[in-house]
Structure formats: structure tokens, C-alpha cells
Amino acid sequence: MKFGVVVFPGSNCDIDCYNALRDVLDQDTEYIWHRTKNLGSYDCIVLPGGFSYGSYLRGGAIAKVSPVMDRVVEFVESGKPVIGISNGFQVLVESGILPGAFLRNNNMKFICENVYIRTESISTPFTNLCGKGQILRIPIAHGDGNYYVGDETLKRMEENNQIVFRYCARDGEVTDASNPDGSLQNIAGVCNREGNVLGMMPHPERCMEEILEGRDGAVIFKSIINYLKGGAVNG
Amino acid sequence: MFYAKVYITLKKSIADPQGNAIKEALLSMEYDGVKDVRMGKLIEIKLADKSSKEAEKRVKDMCDTLLANTVIEDYTYDILEVQP
Amino acid sequence: MFYAKVYITLKKSIADPQGNAIKEALLSMEYDGVKDVRMGKLIEIKLADKSSKEAEKRVKDMCDTLLANTVIEDYTYDILEVQP
Amino acid sequence: MDKKPYERVGLTFEEYERIVKMLGREPNGLELNLYGVMWSEHCSYKNSKQVLRVFPTSGDRVLQGPGENAGIVDIGDGLAVVMKIESHNHPSAVEPYQGAATGAGGIIRDIFTMGARPVALLNSLRFGELESDRTKYLFENAVAGIGGYGNCIGIPTVGGEVYFNDCYRGNPLVNAMCVGIIRHGDIKRGTASGAGNAVMIVGASTGRDGMGGASFASVELNKESEEKRSPMQVGDPFLEKLLLEACLELFETGCVVGVQDLGAAGLTSASSETASRGGSGMDIDVSLVPRRETGMVPVEVMISESQERMLVIVEKGREEEVTGIFKKWGLNSSVIGRVTDDGMLTIRDGDEVVGSVPAKSLAEDAPIYYREYKEPSYLKQVGVLDERGLEVPDDLNGVLVSLLKSPNIASKEWAYRQFDYMVRTCTAVTPGSDAAVVRIRGTNKAIALTADCNSRYCYLDPATGGAIAVAEAARNLVCSGAQPLAATDCLNFGNPEKPGVFWQFRQAVSGMSEACRALDTPVISGNVSFYNETDTDAVFPTPVVGMVGVVEDISHITTQGFKEEGDVIVLLGENTQEAGGSEYLKVVYGLERGSAPKLDLDREKRVQGCCLELIRGGTVKSAHDCSEGGIAVALAESCISGEIGAKVELEGCGREDLLLFGEGQSRIVITVRQSDLERVKDAASRFGIPVTVLGRVRGKELIIDIAGQRGIQMAVKDMETDWREAIECIME
Numbered sequence A: 001m002k003f004g005v006v007v008f009p010g011s012n013c014d015i016d017c018y019n020a021l022r023d024v025l026d027q028d029t030e031y032i033w034h035r036t037k038n039l040g041s042y043d044c045i046v047l048p049g050g051f052s053y054g055s056y057l058r059g060g061a062i063a064k065v066s067p068v069m070d071r072v073v074e075f076v077e078s079g080k081p082v083i084g085i086s087n088g089f090q091v092l093v094e095s096g097i098l099p100g101a102f103l104r105n106n107n108m109k110f111i112c113e114n115v116y117i118r119t120e121s122i123s124t125p126f127t128n129l130c131g132k133g134q135i136l137r138i139p140i141a142h143g144d145g146n147y148y149v150g151d152e153t154l155k156r157m158e159e160n161n162q163i164v165f166r167y168c169a170r171d172g173e174v175t176d177a178s179n180p181d182g183s184l185q186n187i188a189g190v191c192n193r194e195g196n197v198l199g200m201m202p203h204p205e206r207c208m209e210e211i212l213e214g215r216d217g218a219v220i221f222k223s224i225i226n227y228l229k230g231g232a233v234n235g
Numbered sequence B, C: 001m002f003y004a005k006v007y008i009t010l011k012k013s014i015a016d017p018q019g020n021a022i023k024e025a026l027l028s029m030e031y032d033g034v035k036d037v038r039m040g041k042l043i044e045i046k047l048a049d050k051s052s053k054e055a056e057k058r059v060k061d062m063c064d065t066l067l068a069n070t071v072i073e074d075y076t077y078d079i080l081e082v083q084p
Numbered sequence D: 001m002d003k004k005p006y007e008r009v010g011l012t013f014e015e016y017e018r019i020v021k022m023l024g025r026e027p028n029g030l031e032l033n034l035y036g037v038m039w040s041e042h043c044s045y046k047n048s049k050q051v052l053r054v055f056p057t058s059g060d061r062v063l064q065g066p067g068e069n070a071g072i073v074d075i076g077d078g079l080a081v082v083m084k085i086e087s088h089n090h091p092s093a094v095e096p097y098q099g100a101a102t103g104a105g106g107i108i109r110d111i112f113t114m115g116a117r118p119v120a121l122l123n124s125l126r127f128g129e130l131e132s133d134r135t136k137y138l139f140e141n142a143v144a145g146i147g148g149y150g151n152c153i154g155i156p157t158v159g160g161e162v163y164f165n166d167c168y169r170g171n172p173l174v175n176a177m178c179v180g181i182i183r184h185g186d187i188k189r190g191t192a193s194g195a196g197n198a199v200m201i202v203g204a205s206t207g208r209d210g211m212g213g214a215s216f217a218s219v220e221l222n223k224e225s226e227e228k229r230s231p232m233q234v235g236d237p238f239l240e241k242l243l244l245e246a247c248l249e250l251f252e253t254g255c256v257v258g259v260q261d262l263g264a265a266g267l268t269s270a271s272s273e274t275a276s277r278g279g280s281g282m283d284i285d286v287s288l289v290p291r292r293e294t295g296m297v298p299v300e301v302m303i304s305e306s307q308e309r310m311l312v313i314v315e316k317g318r319e320e321e322v323t324g325i326f327k328k329w330g331l332n333s334s335v336i337g338r339v340t341d342d343g344m345l346t347i348r349d350g351d352e353v354v355g356s357v358p359a360k361s362l363a364e365d366a367p368i369y370y371r372e373y374k375e376p377s378y379l380k381q382v383g384v385l386d387e388r389g390l391e392v393p394d395d396l397n398g399v400l401v402s403l404l405k406s407p408n409i410a411s412k413e414w415a416y417r418q419f420d421y422m423v424r425t426c427t428a429v430t431p432g433s434d435a436a437v438v439r440i441r442g443t444n445k446a447i448a449l450t451a452d453c454n455s456r457y458c459y460l461d462p463a464t465g466g467a468i469a470v471a472e473a474a475r476n477l478v479c480s481g482a483q484p485l486a487a488t489d490c491l492n493f494g495n496p497e498k499p500g501v502f503w504q505f506r507q508a509v510s511g512m513s514e515a516c517r518a519l520d521t522p523v524i525s526g527n528v529s530f531y532n533e534t535d536t537d538a539v540f541p542t543p544v545v546g547m548v549g550v551v552e553d554i555s556h557i558t559t560q561g562f563k564e565e566g567d568v569i570v571l572l573g574e575n576t577q578e579a580g581g582s583e584y585l586k587v588v589y590g591l592e593r594g595s596a597p598k599l600d601l602d603r604e605k606r607v608q609g610c611c612l613e614l615i616r617g618g619t620v621k622s623a624h625d626c627s628e629g630g631i632a633v634a635l636a637e638s639c640i641s642g643e644i645g646a647k648v649e650l651e652g653c654g655r656e657d658l659l660l661f662g663e664g665q666s667r668i669v670i671t672v673r674q675s676d677l678e679r680v681k682d683a684a685s686r687f688g689i690p691v692t693v694l695g696r697v698r699g700k701e702l703i704i705d706i707a708g709q710r711g712i713q714m715a716v717k718d719m720e721t722d723w724r725e726a727i728e729c730i731m732e
């Protein structure tokens, strides 16, 4: 089983994802340079956070025309799991692999802090070890995390169970006060219709060790491993 | 040689927090007449194309594939011929 | 009622990181003809002023005091009369 | 009146004569400009050099002291910390976002120039009182700029400080500090040696930005240049991220002889300083420097301060390895010249030699000035404080609330929430405790980092204030479980040509030096920023101290929050009743006067030693030093951070307000298990320091009784709201 972490110029959570997978979860993990032409040997691709191409123009906009993204599209079509975190989520949205778009945080500022998210769908390769409605304490760090999607699309996404995480209060209630950036309906993470691509703004790789921000993030990567080992996807 | 000015704005239906913040700031500075502010991008591109038709086609293409995100943004552009 | 479009651009001598990155991206997409890209802001303001003179004065004022930082930015604007 | 050419580049007649004598001829226009920028205060330290010699700069652990791009201190296991702090005050006053951003960008380059990977950023910010729109604008945008750069390049901003005082209204201070980690064997230096080796410029292309100020003569400039040059720059953190990765990759190849970033005075300082350090000369051709603009004349290329560029000296014949690596990262790299052995910096424009002067004369031979100094007269007035005239407030809870809401004490979360302080997943203690702690991957160690200065103390007594800045920095590290190792400093002062300002400067440096000696924290790098004044007012003397300490075992990491119901709260050190210079005096009586708190360095060292020993012994559950707002605020902060209450009894007679809010030094509040109390007392007696049991962690309120009377009683939740939301309320 092999994970690949894509490195765009300006990615900076690549190393964090790599360390989390290799050091904390003991997985075979490699970096994938953005000019790579072949993703054949990987079982899961991670699009890490950071500021690919400086997040100039729009977060993820320039990365979508990077050569590796054609290969990522093929990888997605082959049905294998892809997770995009923060800027990685923006790349997925810009490329049209996931629906929606991102606006500036509604307070117009970059926000770095721990938030709570509620798991809305446990029938994905990324959440299959989560309990129903499980609440995770997890850091965010973004300036353009205000998720937007049109009404029609949203409706379809809801019908398809594509909303995976929502920002919530410590007790799990989804409230305006617990929405850090103005995201539509507190959406913090979504998957594609097929369920093999997850985009999420919070950073699970930042909370996988007690010395950092707790361990709540580990369940997401462990779910992927479980899935790749043939473990059942709930529901 | 052509010179394209691309104007990218948020779609009308989408709230514009930056524009609002500027509006609030202007009102607090006692520019009472301000009714609405929208914030967009201006991208200026110098192009070596031969004809304005060609330049226009190219610019439209650039907008659709990179410069604008049409889920949330609209764009328009002007194209001027300039001396190299 | 007036409608002002304010264009704010970085002064020529100032490096434009965003413009550069966009240019490189366009070149990598094989838009070879792209010679230069500069990125600026477009701010659209609706104003309740009575005369275009008045509106113009006000907009210039806004640019100098809030919208642009003239140490690094230049601005221009267009002002159109519109129906309320 | 027409100025003489040398005046236009900011030189005096005597300085000009010195140049003529050194060269044995008159310098040409370009050469004159080179001296102008290199002999400016900013590059030459001509006004401060003599005074800075007082600092202790060596020690067993010091691998690189002042004089290079950054200092280096050993942390064991073959690893070392590289660090430096630098000011970007003047640009930030004009364009706060870009000024602060490029400040961060510049200090980051200083760190990776040494071969180190930058692992943390800190900052020290000072503005006028948060009242006017202008001040809010400066604060808001400086914070955004620091975040904009650090977040994008992916280096966590883990700590810092923010103060507000009227003296900074016209002169905000924006100091940025960067810290890197390096293996001993990988250290690079800014040295050019080996005749024939290639001189390469890498990174951004060169434009007319960052030129300006007095030291720029228009003698040989054309119209176009006049119109286009700009004193400001726009930071490009994305480009710097690429430059950082490319440089670190390049260093691995072993082909790099020396490297220096292009900072102040651009190519002029990088070329003359590297050549001078290597005892070499350098022959460069400005026509080979990649440019962003047309029509630039040689002098513009030489002194441009365009950001995100480096000068790399490469072994002859290996230039292509450099080009290859930089190409991979999408960056420019060009050979612009060669190292020579004649000691001359020779500048060509194509075939024509346009200037040639001894490299050392630019880099090292600026005059050194012994400025006049005199104790300023204001000290007599502000030193006097008649406490009898100050009525003890009835409502001590109310006082505590106003202190918690005072922007100088209130939570700085509004600012640091805009900084990514977690990226790189090494930040074990995030902003909000006494010091930040960053773990060192692959070891069981961590480093602790802090930046401190209470400039009000420095205003009242620069020597004591300077010493307190050092002591407080060290104390903050100790509270986090670290052994303080070394300091870096940013000395922000007014106009040194004024005897009163120069006196403050000398006093502050001498106080800092004494404290650095006493606490065994040599100064390994630093920066001086003079002329922080408007027409009438200079800023308070503000010698900011950045400090690093080593946490030998990550299990020693300690934070300020109370941990568990029933733990015993103990004060190491002595609770005094000093009013002078306190935030209490300012907030309640509107006074900034009196004596700065007394500092006994011997006591300080013993308090710190005792605290660290107890932490390392596993006894301490929380530790917090007492600073602004005194013991009451320290206790409140520990309650807030721990989300738990405390019941405390303070002893002593006299004024309750000063017992609670006085800012006596050398005090640390720790908590321990009841069963460990004897060990604490035993340690304190061995270290010869006072120790007092204050009370217990318990409940949901902070209760402080004084001599049997209720002094403070407040719900932790309420205190938290006041403290956490104060700055946000003002800013939104």
C-alpha cells in the first residue's frame, strides 16, 4: 500500500502529510513532484495544504493547470481514493473534481485555530472508522475557506450524502457561531458523487500526536488504510 | 501587439465581504452617498498576437480556463491594439 | 446616481508577484504570445451624488485616502451616470 | 542651496575626505553611491558599533556570534539553532502590510543564508494607543502582512509581543525574528574566497524598488530612473519559498563556497561584504544581472533592494549544477562575475569598468563615531512618584477587569489567530503561554522561543529596563521548561545624534549586557534601528530581546495554565509592592512614572535555576512568570488558560493594590501536587530563594484574599471573556 503526497511549488503542508503518514502511521509514503507523469504505483493520493503558486489569483487556481492534475483526474476516474486538505481542497474544487468554490473568509482574515467538525457521512473511504456524527477537534488555517455552492448542486450533494463534515460547536450542534469562515451551511468537507474524493478545509495531519493538537485527525487516515485493506465502507 | 484588460467580478448573487468592508469604511469616513461597493480583479495582459480577433479568442479562453472561476465570477474584457 | 469603476494597479517599478505567477501559468498552458501580466484591483462603487463633478471629486478623494496606497499603487477611474 | 554630491548620498565632508584618502583619488559617481549606502548607519553601524562591543558574544555553545547574517548556538546532538531579529519600522509606517511582509521575508533569508531550514518566526510590534483609525489601520495591516508572508512561505509564526503606547503613534515598531535549525557540518557563511570561483545571483530579477532615502544621489540618473524608483517593495513569499527550497537543495551538493542574501544596499553590500570577509576581491558585470525593468543604469543595479535575491559563490566549473537546481524550481540564476585575489570590488557594465574600489573599504572601513551622550532631563520629572497621592481603589475586581482588558495585557489572539502557528507540525506550545516551544524532529528535544521588552521600564530607566528585558525573556523560557542559551536583540531608538537618546542607548546596552552575562545568554546577533522619531517625539527606548532555550526532554515542556483541582500554588521569589512603571499605574491613574522595578540579577538567576530544576525533576505542573499586571494578572491568566479557578491568600501589609498589581521582578508562580510541596521547599532553600504557598487550584472562580480580607473574587469565565475579546472589540 503506497501513499503519494503531491508537491506543487508553494505547497507547504506536504511535509506534514508525509510525516503523519510515514512516521505516525508507518505507511509507505512518497512525494510526487508536480511534473510527474505517472501515478500508477500509488493507492491513495494526498493533495496537501499550503499555498500552491502562492495562492495567487485564487487558491488552487494555478495548480489546476499543473501537469500532475491530468494524472490526478485519471486516478480519480480509476476509483482510487484522493484526499485534498485545505489548499488541496481548493485545487480539487478549482479543477472541477469537487463541486463548489471558495470565497474569502467572511471576516476577511486568515484564521488559524482549533475548531470542531461533525462527521455527517461515515460511508466514505475517509470516515469509515468514525462513529455516526462523531465530533472531531481539528485545526484550520486558511484565509479563503468560505465554501460556496449553487442551490441546485447543493441539493444534489445532500441527496447523495456528499457533505462529509460540518463545522459545529464543542457539543456537536451546527450553529452560526461555530462557523469560522462563513461556509455555506457550515460545510467543512465534501466528497464527489462516487465518494472516492474528499476535500476538507481542516488539517487532520496536524492533530495526530498528543504533543501537538491531540489525535483526532488520525481517524481519517486510518479509515483510508482500512478501506485500502479491504475494510468495509459503512452504509 | 495587443493589450487586454480583463475585469473579473463576483456574480451578483454572491455576497462580497470585501466590497462590504470597503463600503462600511467609506460610510464611516462620511462618504454618505455610497450605496454599494463591489470588489473585483483587473488583469492586464500584453499579447503578441497578430489580429484582434485572434487576441480576443485567446483572452476569452484564458478567462474560461484560468483567470476566472465561473462558478462564482463573471468576466468582461477590453482589447486594445498597441505599438510593440 | 453614478457608478464609478476604480482601477488600482501596482506602480510600474514595483514587482508584481501575482502577475508574474499568472504569466508563468499562461505560458505553461502554451499561450506563448503572453508578454506581460499585471494584476490589479477593480472596485465598483454606486454613488448617490447629484453631479458628475461632485462624484468625481469624491471618488478621487476616496482613492487617495482609502482605496489605494499611493506609495505603491496608481489608480484611475471611470464615472458613468446611471438610472437609480 | 545646491547640495554637494557627497551630501546627496548622505556622507559628510570628513567622510568624503576619508574616501579620497583611501582611494588616493576622487571617487566617481557610482563609487560615491556605493560608499553612501555602505557607510550609512543602517549598513555600517557607525554610531553604534563602539557601544555594541560591550555585549558578551561568546560562550561554549556559540558557534557563530554577531558579524554574519545570523548567529548560531549549539543545542547538542550535532544540531544548532540559527537566529536573528531585525526591524522594518520605517517601511511599515508607510505601507504596513508590505513593510511587515518584507520584514519577515528579509529575516527569513538571513536564516537560510546560513544553510539552516527556518522553523519558526516571531515578531515584536508596537503602535500608538488603539484609538485613532490610523493606528488601527497600521496594526491591522502590519499583522496581516506578517501573516501574509509567513503563512504563505509555510514557516509558523509561534510567538511575539504587541504593545500600545502613545510614543509609537508616529513611529510604529515592527521587528521580525526568525529561527532555524541546522547540523553543525552544514553551516554556510557569507564568504567569497578562491580566485576564479563564480559569483552568481539567484532568485528574483532586479528592479528599481527599494531605492530611496537620503543615500541616493541623482547625479548620474536619467529622467526615467527618477520617475520610476520607489522606496517600497512588495513581498513575494511564493518566490521566497522556491528560493528557500532551491538553496537548501543546492547546499547539499557541496559546490557552494559562500552565500549571502541581498538585503540593505543590495548587491553592493552582498558583494563587498562577502569579498571582504574572505579577504578577496570580486569582479562583477552588472549587465549580466537579470532585470525586471528597462533602462536601469549600473548604480541602480548595484543598490537596488529588490527582494528575494541571493548572491552565491560557487566552485569554479560547477555553475551548471546551480543552474539546473534553480531551473527545476523555476528560478533565475546567472553568473555575474568571479572572485579575485586583488581585494578590489570591480564593477563592469559589459566591457567597460565603471567602478573599482577596495571591497574592505566599503564593508569595514566606515568611520566609527563616539557620539555625545547626556542623561536626558525628563528623567528627573518622571522618576518621582508620590504613592500617597494615589488612593487605593475600592473595587479591586474592577481594577483587575480593566487590566485584563488593557490591550497591553489582553489576549493577543486577535493578532496571532491570523498567523499559521502550526504548519510544519512541530509547535508543541502555541501562542498564549510564556514562550513558544518547537520540537526538534528526530530527537527528544525541543527549543523554546520568546521576544520581550517592556519599554516603559526602559523609558524610566534604560539600564534596568534593558536588563529586565533579558531577564524576562530568560524567565519565560525557563517557565516553559527550557534552559536559556542565547539572545538576539533589536535596538529601537530615536536619533543617536541627540545626546539624550545616545545616553539611553548606552544605558540600555550596558544593562542588557550585564543581564546576559549574569544569565549566561550571550548575544549572537542583532540589529539597530535609530531615528525612530517624528518632529517632536522619540519612541521609548525599545531594546527588544529575542531568546532561545533548549528543552532537553520534551517531557519537560510546561505551560502556564493551571492543571488540576487540588494542586498547590506556590510563588518562587518574593511578592513586593512596586508601583513604578506598572500597567496598573497607567491604566488606573494615567501615569507613566516612578522607578522601574528593581532587578537583582543574582536573585533572578537563582529563581530561574530553582524553577528549571523542579521542572526537570517532574515536579511542576504549571509555571507562569509575573509581568505586566503583577501577580493578580498572572494568576488570572493561569486560571483562564487552564479553565479552572484558584483560591489564594496573599500576605503582607501595606497597599493591597500594589501587592496584587505591582510588577516586581524575579517571580514565578508554579503549581505542584500536595505531595511534592516538600521538594519545592527543599529546592528553594538550596537555591536560597523565598518560597510561599499561595493557595490551591480549585473551583470556577479566582479568589484572592489579602491578610484575611477578600481582595478579588471573579468567575474565570467572565475574566476570560474580558481578556479574550478586548482587542477584537476595539478592532471590529
Ligand SMILES: Nc1ncnc2c1ncn2[C@@H]1O[C@H](COP(=O)(O)OP(=O)(O)O)[C@@H](O)[C@H]1O
Residues within 6 Å of the ligand: D123, D124, D125, D157, D158, D159, D160, D161, D162, D408, D409, D412, D415, D416, D419, D430, D431, D432, D433, D434, D435, D436, D451, D452, D476, D627, D628
Ligand atoms: N504578535 C504576536 N504574534 C504571535 N504571538 C503573540 C504575539 N503577541 C503576543 N503573542 C503571544 O501571546 C502570549 C502572551 O504574550 P505576552 O503578554 O507578551 O507574554 P509575556 O508577558 O509572557 O511575555 C505569548 O505566548 C506570545 O507569544
Ligand SMILES: [Mg+2]
Residues within 6 Å of the ligand: D433, D434, D476, D625, D627
Ligand atoms: Mg511571561
